[in-house]
Amino acid sequence: MAEIVLDKVSKQYPDGALAVSDVDLTIADGEFIILVGPSGCGKSTTLNMIAGLEDITSGELRIDGERVNERAPKDRDIAMVFQSYALYPHMTVRENMAFPLRLAKVDDKTVRAKVDEAARILDLTQHLDRRPSNLSGGQRQRVAMGRAIVRDPKAFLMDEPLSNLDAKLRVQMRTSVAKIQKKLGTTTVYVTHDQTEAMTLGDRVVVMRGGLVQQIGSPQFLYEQPVNLFVAGFIGSPSMNFVPARLENSSVSSPLGNFPLTDRIRTLLEDADAPREVIMGLRPEHFEDATLLDDTAMSGGATFESTVDVLESMGSDKFAYFTLEGEMATSAELEELAADAGASDLSADGTQIITRLSASSQAKEGHPARIWFDTDKIHLFDPHNGRNFTYAD
Amino acid sequence: MAAMTTGAKARWTLLDIIVVIYALVPVLWIVSLSFKTPATLTDGNFIPREWTLQNYADIFSTTTFLRALGNSIGIALISTLIAVVLGTMAAYAIARLEFPGKRALVGVSLLIAMFPQVSLVSPLFEMERSLGLFDTWPGLILPYITFALPLAIYTLSAFFREIPWELEKAAKMDGATPAQAFRRVIAPLAAPGVFTTAILVFIFCWNDFLFAISLTSTEASRTVPAALSFFTGSSQFEDPTGTISAAAVVITIPIIVFVLFFQRRIVAGLTSGAVKG
Numbered sequence: 001m002a003e004i005v006l007d008k009v010s011k012q013y014p015d016g017a018l019a020v021s022d023v024d025l026t027i028a029d030g031e032f033i034i035l036v037g038p039s040g041c042g043k044s045t046t047l048n049m050i051a052g053l054e055d056i057t058s059g060e061l062r063i064d065g066e067r068v069n070e071r072a073p074k075d076r077d078i079a080m081v082f083q084s085y086a087l088y089p090h091m092t093v094r095e096n097m098a099f100p101l102r103l104a105k106v107d108d109k110t111v112r113a114k115v116d117e118a119a120r121i122l123d124l125t126q127h128l129d130r131r132p133s134n135l136s137g138g139q140r141q142r143v144a145m146g147r148a149i150v151r152d153p154k155a156f157l158m159d160e161p162l163s164n165l166d167a168k169l170r171v172q173m174r175t176s177v178a179k180i181q182k183k184l185g186t187t188t189v190y191v192t193h194d195q196t197e198a199m200t201l202g203d204r205v206v207v208m209r210g211g212l213v214q215q216i217g218s219p220q221f222l223y224e225q226p227v228n229l230f231v232a233g234f235i236g237s238p239s240m241n242f243v244p245a246r247l248e249n250s251s252v253s254s255p256l257g258n259f260p261l262t263d264r265i266r267t268l269l270e271d272a273d274a275p276r277e278v279i280m281g282l283r284p285e286h287f288e289d290a291t292l293l294d295d296t297a298m299s300g301g302a303t304f305e306s307t308v309d310v311l312e313s314m315g316s317d318k319f320a321y322f323t324l325e326g327e328m329a330t331s332a333e334l335e336e337l338a339a340d341a342g343a344s345d346l347s348a349d350g351t352q353i354i355t356r357l358s359a360s361s362q363a364k365e366g367h368p369a370r371i372w373f374d375t376d377k378i379h380l381f382d383p384h385n386g387r388n389f390t391y392a393d
Numbered sequence: 394m395a396a397m398t399t400g401a402k403a404r405w406t407l408l409d410i411i412v413v414i415y416a417l418v419p420v421l422w423i424v425s426l427s428f429k430t431p432a433t434l435t436d437g438n439f440i441p442r443e444w445t446l447q448n449y450a451d452i453f454s455t456t457t458f459l460r461a462l463g464n465s466i467g468i469a470l471i472s473t474l475i476a477v478v479l480g481t482m483a484a485y486a487i488a489r490l491e492f493p494g495k496r497a498l499v500g501v502s503l504l505i506a507m508f509p510q511v512s513l514v515s516p517l518f519e520m521e522r523s524l525g526l527f528d529t530w531p532g533l534i535l536p537y538i539t540f541a542l543p544l545a546i547y548t549l550s551a552f553f554r555e556i557p558w559e560l561e562k563a564a565k566m567d568g569a570t571p572a573q574a575f576r577r578v579i580a581p582l583a584a585p586g587v588f589t590t591a592i593l594v595f596i597f598c599w600n601d602f603l604f605a606i607s608l609t610s611t612e613a614s615r616t617v618p619a620a621l622s623f624f625t626g627s628s629q630f631e632d633p634t635g636t637i638s639a640a641a642v643v644i645t646i647p648i649i650v651f652v653l654f655f656q657r658r659i660v661a662g663l664t665s666g667a668v669k670g
Contacts, residue, residue, distance in 0.1 A: 052565075053562050053565065053566075072565070073565045073566050074567075079566060080562075082562070084559050086562065088563075088578055090581045099564075104568055151568075157566075
């Protein structure tokens with residue numbers, strides 16, 4: 001177990017491409033930290049640099065206070081779980097899990113005891129003599145975990161370990177990964193492109209984009225206080241709604257109507273010296289069917305009326321989709337997020353808004369509905385650099 | 394297969410028999426010749442009228458054939474061993490590493506494979522004579538390795554490319570040195586490729602006639618294919634066909650043994666090689 005410190009760590013490839021730029025990160029002993037971002041954001045490169053599989057171009061990596069930049073992976077005492085599991089196909093499950101111990105020249109008795117212990121934790125005992133090719137995806141994933149935990153490394157590195165599993169198993173394994181990590185208390189760095197995994201697993205989440213760290217914080221903090229447009233759009237599912245908005249003397253005009261700014265937001269905007277044209281963001285759960293609210297509840301927000309395009313009833317909630325006429329919010333960050341979600345070629349007329357309403361809402365597809373939203377929960381972003389004016393530490 | 398009709402089955406059987414006959418008739422003919430007496434050698438019967446083991450007794454009674462057999466086995470085994478070891482290392486580097494001149498190296502090795510060997514015989518003859526390699530084992534082993542290496546590198550690099558790189562990274566993370574990762578993870582997985590290559594290289598060295606006849610002059614290093622051409626009958630009026638046939642049958646046996654032995658390894662390797670998921 002150990003503290004891992006990344007001190008201005010950068011990775012530049014020989015062709016000049018900067019994969020990771022000046023990452024500063026202190027991972028506390030026993031912490032579960034998630035690196036998340038769209039593909040190509042440098043999260044895997046960062047992980048590989050911690051592992052020692054890629055050289056660090058500049059900066060310093062310290063494990064337990066010792067500089068390890070120049071150490072080979074085997075001398076860093078770190079275990080890694082790969083996306084493809086990378087099990088040795090010519091060895092049985094037992095041999096796979098014992099491999100790191102054999103290399104470390106541990107005596108047979110200890111090897112047997114440790115493998116049995118790991119197999120018990122991971123529920124693999126009855127599979128110990130099988131080969132990886134005869135195991136299911138979930139079992140292979142557990143063997144890969146087992147190989148990592150048998151030797152009590154200083155840290156675990158996990159490179160999208162669940163992305164090859166089907167959806168149901170992924171949720172199951174997610175919980176067991178979290179449990180095992182809590183039980184062992186080993187420092188863990190986990191890479192994923194799935195924001196749900198990031199939100200549910202980590203003590204802290206590091207959002208990366210284009211080799212740069214965007215924001216580091218607890219999942220809840222990132223959700224409530226995204227530092228910029230990119231983090232706001234990336235964290236949360238369904239994601240935050242974005243519409244263009246115009247600030248006029250302490251009120252906002254937007255496709256969702258005109259409404260006054262709350263005091264909290266006005267103070268923040270004044271400090272931030274915001275321009276007049278901004279992008280407004282609002283999460284789906286901050287909308288509600290206006291017919292369900294009384295006047296006191298309505299007073300803290302504004303309403304708009306529109307036709308429900310699609311209504312999805314989840315049982316516990318209803319998701320209502322609206323299309324707002326008029327121009328869409330545009331920025332480099334939003335385009336990148338859309339491209340990552342594979343939605344960049346979906347040409348929609350107007351802005352699509354997703355709202356989460358109570359299950360008791362009477363809204364119907366194809367019928368107009370009056371929707372209330374909480375004006376104190378809005379985020380206002382700079383359309384040029386994506387900065388969140390309403391961000392407060 | 395179970396659902397196959399009798400008609401389809403009959404057609405397949407017929408086709409199989411035709412293919413097998415086409416492939417085996419010349420071989421069986423040689424076998425038949427090797428058991429015939431000199432008198433019935435040219436009678437054209439497929440099954441010998443008079444069986445004799447005299448031809449086999451003849452080839453083993455002189456040192457010519459035995460020496461040649463020893464030379465063949467020794468030279469082919471040594472060449473195969475060296476070519477496979479070098480080829481494995483080269484192929485591994487080609488499959489895994491980006492280094493300057495990689496394309497040139499692959500291109501040149503392909504060039505060697507394309508070069509007509511007959512055009513190299515005269516220069517090789519001159520070079521080996523001045524180097525003192527003519528009519529020695531190394532004099533044959535060296536050119537065999539040269540011509541077997543491109544083949545070995547090509548076959549093996551295809552095998553190495555199929556091994557997921559992450560296995561090597563995993564081995565490194567598990568605490569292996571690069572040498573340990575290669576020996577304990579990569580090499581066992583590449584084994585089927587190594588054995589396939591070994592068979593191909595061995596057959597190439599074993600069957601070579603051109604170099605064997607040109608670069609040797611005495612029994613010191615003459616291999617069986619070359620030695621066969623020096624067979625004579627018991628008198629100059631007698632045709633050595635019977636003894637040549639017997640020798641041809643005998644030298645086929647090591648190849649069959651070699652292939653059968655490694656074939657088991659190839660099958661074992663392939664089944665355990667199922668990776669990923």
